[in-house]
Amino acid sequence: xxxxxxxxxxxxxxxxxxxxxxxxxxxxxxxxxxxxxxxxxxxxxxxxxxxxxxxxxxxxxxxxxxxxxxxxxxxxxxxxxxxxxxxxxxxxxxxxxxxxxxxxxxxxxxxxxxxxxxxxxxxxxxxxxxxxxxxxxxxxxxxxxxxxxxxxxxxxxxxxxxxxxxxxxxxxxxxxxxxxxxxxxxxxxxxxxxxxxxxxxxxxxxxxxxxxxxxxxxxxxxxxxxxxxxxx
Amino acid sequence: xxxxxxxxxxxxxxxxxxxxxxxxxxxxxxxxxxxxxxxxxxxxxxxxxxxxxxxxxxxxxxxxxxxxxxxxxxxxxxxxxxxxxxxxxxxxxxxxxxxxxxxxxxxxxxxxxxxxxxxxxxxxxxxxxxxxxxxxxxxxxxxxxxxxxxxxxxxxxxxxxxxxxxxxxxxxxxxxxxxxxxxxxxxxxxxxxxxxxxxxxxxxxxxxxxxxxxxxxxxxxxxxxxxxxxxx
DNA sequence: AAGTGGTCTAGACCACGTC
DNA sequence: ACGTGGTCTAGACCACTTT
Numbered sequence: 291x292x293x294x295x296x297x298x299x300x301x302x303x304x305x306x307x308x309x310x311x312x313x314x315x316x317x318x319x320x321x322x323x324x325x326x327x328x329x330x331x332x333x334x335x336x337x338x339x340x341x342x343x344x345x346x347x348x349x350x351x352x353x354x355x356x357x358x359x360x361x362x363x364x365x366x367x368x369x370x371x372x373x374x375x376x377x378x379x380x381x382x383x384x385x386x387x388x389x390x391x392x393x394x395x396x397x398x399x400x401x402x403x404x405x406x407x408x409x410x411x412x413x414x415x416x417x418x419x420x421x422x423x424x425x426x427x428x429x430x431x432x433x434x435x436x437x438x439x440x441x442x443x444x445x446x447x448x449x450x451x452x453x454x455x456x457x458x459x460x461x462x463x464x465x466x467x468x469x470x471x472x473x474x475x476x477x478x479x480x481x482x483x484x485x486x487x488x489x490x491x492x493x494x495x496x497x498x499x500x501x502x503x504x505x506x507x508x509x510x511x512x513x514x515x516x517x518x519x520x521x522x
Numbered sequence: 523x524x525x526x527x528x529x530x531x532x533x534x535x536x537x538x539x540x541x542x543x544x545x546x547x548x549x550x551x552x553x554x555x556x557x558x559x560x561x562x563x564x565x566x567x568x569x570x571x572x573x574x575x576x577x578x579x580x581x582x583x584x585x586x587x588x589x590x591x592x593x594x595x596x597x598x599x600x601x602x603x604x605x606x607x608x609x610x611x612x613x614x615x616x617x618x619x620x621x622x623x624x625x626x627x628x629x630x631x632x633x634x635x636x637x638x639x640x641x642x643x644x645x646x647x648x649x650x651x652x653x654x655x656x657x658x659x660x661x662x663x664x665x666x667x668x669x670x671x672x673x674x675x676x677x678x679x680x681x682x683x684x685x686x687x688x689x690x691x692x693x694x695x696x697x698x699x700x701x702x703x704x705x706x707x708x709x710x711x712x713x714x715x716x717x718x719x720x721x722x723x724x725x726x727x728x729x730x731x732x733x734x735x736x737x738x739x740x741x742x743x744x745x746x747x748x749x750x751x752x753x754x
Numbered sequence: 755a756a757g758t759g760g761t762c763t764a765g766a767c768c769a770c771g772t773c
Numbered sequence: 774a775c776g777t778g779g780t781c782t783a784g785a786c787c788a789c790t791t792t
Contacts, residue, residue: 298780311694311732323758334782339759355759356790364690367605369700371752374598458596462543466754468601472704472724472746490722492704498754500543514704520603522698522730530761555777566763571778587770587778 297333303341305331310350310361318363321351369520373468373494376421376429376454385423389452392482393418396437396444403434406497407504415443417453420482427483429516433508440505463505466498470518475511483513490514529565535573537563542582542593550595553583601752605700605726608653608661608686617655621684624714625650628669628676635666638729639736647675649685652714659715661748665740672737695737698730702750707743715745722746 306327309315321327324342328335342359345351349368353359380387399407399414407414415435421428433453435443440461448456473493480487491514497507538559541547553559556574560567574591577583581600585591612619631639631646639646647667653660665685667675672693680688705725712719723746729739 307696311696313694317691325758334784335759336761336783337781339761340780343760353759354790355788356757356792358758364607364610364687366607367700369603369605371601371603372598373601375596378596455596459549462545462549463754464539464543467751468599468754469749469751470702470724471749472722472744474722474746488720490704490706492702496754512704514706517701517703519699519701522695522700522728557777566765567778568764568780569762571780572761575779585778586772588772588776590777 297331297337299337299340299344302327302331302333302338303344306341306345307350315361317361317365320358320360323358367522369522371518371520375458376431376452380421380423380428383423385428386425388422388425390420390422391417391448391453392420394448399434403507406495406507407434407436409436409504413437415440417448419448419453421452427513429513430479430482430511431508432511433506435506436504439500439503457506461505462500463498464500466496468494468496470494473511475513479511483511485513492516492518529563529569531569531572531576534559534563534565534570535576538573538577539582547593549593549597552590552592555590599754601754603750603752607690608663608684612653612655612660615655617660618657620654620657622652622654623649623680623685624652626680631666635739638727638739639666639668641668641736645669647672649680651680651685653684659745661745662711662714662743663740664743665738667738668736671732671735689738693737694732695730696732698728700726700728702726705743707745711743715743717745724748724750 315321322330324335324338327338331338342351342353346353349366350362351359352362374382377387393416395416396413397416398411399416403414404411415437417433417435419431419433421431431454435453435457437443440457442460443456446456471493473491475483475485475487475489475491477487479491480489492512494510494512495508496510498505547553554562556567556570559570563570574583574585578585581598582594583591584594606614609619625648627648628645629648630643631648633643635646636643647669649665649667651663651665653663663686667685667689669675672689674692675688678688703725705723707715707717707719707721707723709719711723712721724744726742726744727740728742730737
């Protein structure tokens with residue numbers, strides 16, 4: 291019994307992690323209950339609970355009532371990607387940010403877009419924007435906006451502020467989905483990004499909603515060389 | 523004063539979120555202190571604290587002692603990617619998983635690899651593995667392993683179990699980094715993946731460590747069509 | 755039926771950062 | 774100096790799940 295006093299949840303969590311990484315507690319093994327650990331560490335159960343809850347949130351351990359807590363056998367790596375607004379992405383890399391609206395029209399969207407937004411066929415605002423870093427193409431954005439969910443979007447000029455930032459400021463979103471993939475540049479995108487047709491592109495597709503109401507869906511095309519990084 | 527009793531931290535968080543999304547609390551605005559909110563919701567400060575702490579963890583609000591809590595003005599979207607082991611990635615998509623070790627050698631690594639691992643020049647285990655779904659190429663993996671940090675790796679056959687799974691089971695890691703980008707297939711990778719040279723590839727680069735000790739670094743090449751998805 | 759995690763409370767003290 | 778968030782405690786009750 292190594293009873294110390296006033297353990298912080300962080301020090302408890304660090305010790306629990308140490309035991310897992312050292313192999314003292316192997317993947318799949320059950321670890322002592324909260325009461326027992328609280329006694330060992332000389333802290334309250336609340337503190338142990340918080341430490342374990344955070345480990346569970348990180349996917350390190352699994353918890354079930356009555357069964358107890360065990361080290362996850364085959365941990366799934368999780369990476370939290372931070373996706374800032376484009377302007378910040380550019381300035382963080384030391385570039386001077388500008389943008390240019392290539393196309394702006396209201397029209398009935400193709401079926402694929404309505405499917406992505408889970409909307410019946412209707413008029414949507416179609417926006418194409420080229421984002422530049424030091425006057426060189428950085429990313430091309432192809433966006434569709436549900437006008438009825440973004441009041442005022444028809445009157446915005448998007449000259450001093452990009453559609454991206456306008457929406458973030460004016461229309462909050464509660465949830466959405468995002469996917470990452472690679473594709474080849476078609477002729478029109480290649481011309482805008484000043485690369486050869488067929489060049490590899492990093493493609494980010496994103497759809498956002500506010501409590502079931504679709505707001506916008508877009509594809510962002512980054513030329514080869516762009517990297518999205520994170521820690522594990 | 524809408525004093526109800528026994529509010530759960532989840533219901534409190536939901537109400538806080540509603541006020542933010544409804545525009546009642548606008549981006550950049552400061553929200554009431556914990557004590558005040560606890561009184562309004564008729565719950566303890568601990569409960570309000572937990573709700574606010576989770577919102578802060580999600581990047582929705584910013585908190586600072588003495589200044590208070592405010593809605594983040596320009597929220598940074600965060601996507602948590604779950605990166606399972608390759609076998610699971612294949613079986614989850616309904617494929618039958620197999621793998622084949624293409625190359626296995628111990629040699630002094632090129633400088634770029636030593637830099638990624640932050641190691642002085644030394645002998646490393648170089649492994650190239652092709653992962654297949656229903657006998658068709660799914661992903662090509664090019665990996666370097668720090669032998670001294672992975673005891674037993676020299677004797678592993680990697681026939682029934684891939685290097686990926688062997689390391690996950692035998693060598694725990696505490697942290698690492700990961701990046702995603704797009705690149706063009708060179709001749710050798712194109713041949714292995716049975717695609718044309720120059721085709722776009724989705725590239726994942728990953729390095730893992732155990733408390734400062736580099737374990738392994740690898741590049742994973744996915745052919746066009748592969749998507750990595752997540753929710754916001 | 756019983757054991758384990760999940761959560762809430764009321765109170766307390768502390769640490770940071772602004773005033 | 775003081776107000777705000779950050780955290781810990783001891784105790785309590787509850788909910789889920791297995792025995």
